[in-house]
Amino acid sequence: MFEISYLTARFGPLEALKEISVSFSEREITAILGHNGAGKTTLLRCAVGDHLDVSGKVTFNGKTIIPGETHRNVRLGIGFVPQDNNVFGELVVEQNLQIAGLRFDASYIEKVYELFPILKQRRLQLAKSLSGGERQMLALGMALMTRPTVLFLDEPTSGLAPVIVMNVLNTLKKINEDMSASVIIVEQNVQAVLSVVKRGIILKMGRVIFDGPALEISSHKELFALF
Numbered sequence: 707m708f709e710i711s712y713l714t715a716r717f718g719p720l721e722a723l724k725e726i727s728v729s730f731s732e733r734e735i736t737a738i739l740g741h742n743g744a745g746k747t748t749l750l751r752c753a754v755g756d757h758l759d760v761s762g763k764v765t766f767n768g769k770t771i772i773p774g775e776t777h778r779n780v781r782l783g784i785g786f787v788p789q790d791n792n793v794f795g796e797l798v799v800e801q802n803l804q805i806a807g808l809r810f811d812a813s814y815i816e817k818v819y820e821l822f823p824i825l826k827q828r829r830l831q832l833a834k835s836l837s838g839g840e841r842q843m844l845a846l847g848m849a850l851m852t853r854p855t856v857l858f859l860d861e862p863t864s865g866l867a868p869v870i871v872m873n874v875l876n877t878l879k880k881i882n883e884d885m886s887a888s889v890i891i892v893e894q895n896v897q898a899v900l901s902v903v904k905r906g907i908i909l910k911m912g913r914v915i916f917d918g919p920a921l922e923i924s925s926h927k928e929l930f931a932l933f
Contacts, residue, residue: 707766707855707856708729708730708766708767709764709765709766710728710752710753710764711727711764711765712725712726712762712763713725713760713764715749715751715752715912716759722745723745723748726745726749726762726913727914728914730856730890732888733888734888734904734905735878735891735904735905736889736891737890737891737892737893737896737900737906737920738893738909739893739899739907739908739923740908740909740910741910743911744909744912745911745913746909749909750786750892752771753786753858754776754779754784755771755772755776755778756776756786758773758774760773766784766856767782767783781809783853783854783856784854784858785856785857786857786859786860787846787849789861792845793833793834793836793841793844793848794833795833796834798832799828799829799831799836799844800815800829800830802833803825803848806848806849807852810852811853814850814851814853815851817850818847818851821847822846822847824840825840838865839867842863842866842874846862846874846881850881854887855886856887856888856889856890857878857881857887858890859892860892861892861893861894862874862875862891862893863875864894868898871895871898872901875898875899875901876902878891878902891903897924900923900924903920905917905918905920906919906920906922
């Protein structure tokens with residue numbers, strides 16, 4: 707479904723990704739792991755075309771992801787939730803969801819409210835007044851309003867309390883199972899995310915050094931040492 711082939715991404719003279727080749731199948735739930743600076747966020751940005759200085763090829767259902775054409779690329783069925791600045795703080799919850807779903811089925815907002823009941827309770831509240839966990843739910847809800855078949859998330863649990871972390875991760879697992887969407891998560895909370903995903907990819911200095919079952923990462927101390 708999603709193919710990344712010999713992808714190299716640069717920031718001036720620095721190569722953040724070095725000839726990465728990886729693919730994601732339908733209905734897959736995967737964690738992308740690694741230390742700060744390993745290239746995790748850059749990989750997500752390249753997946754949606756939000757980085758210009760690249761070589762290699764990224765395709766989604768046979769269609770090329772064009773660098774610099776993020777607005778076009780996401781309409782192919784890609785949802786992307788960045789770590790920061792992922793909601794419109796000056797708008798109420800319901801307006802955020804409505805804007806996200808303008809080109810899609812507006813009635814899908816009820817499905818989002820079913821998945822996140824707290825958003826329905828807060829629907830007339832300004833997004834900037836929500837708690838960190840609630841804002842993350844809203845960002846997820848906005849991505850879901852585009853009816854994606856693949857969902858990329860950049861550190862969705864960053865700064866959240868442990869109980870909220872598991873709530874968010876379990877919701878992602880539910881999205882994967884109930885909505886048939888592939889979910890790819892960049893995450894620093896390794897132990898928590900490995901409890902919900904089936905596959906783990908580890909990056910180090912812009913290269914893939916492990917790609918396999920999440921259980922294998924959990925059971926090998928030498929892999930944990932990479933974080």
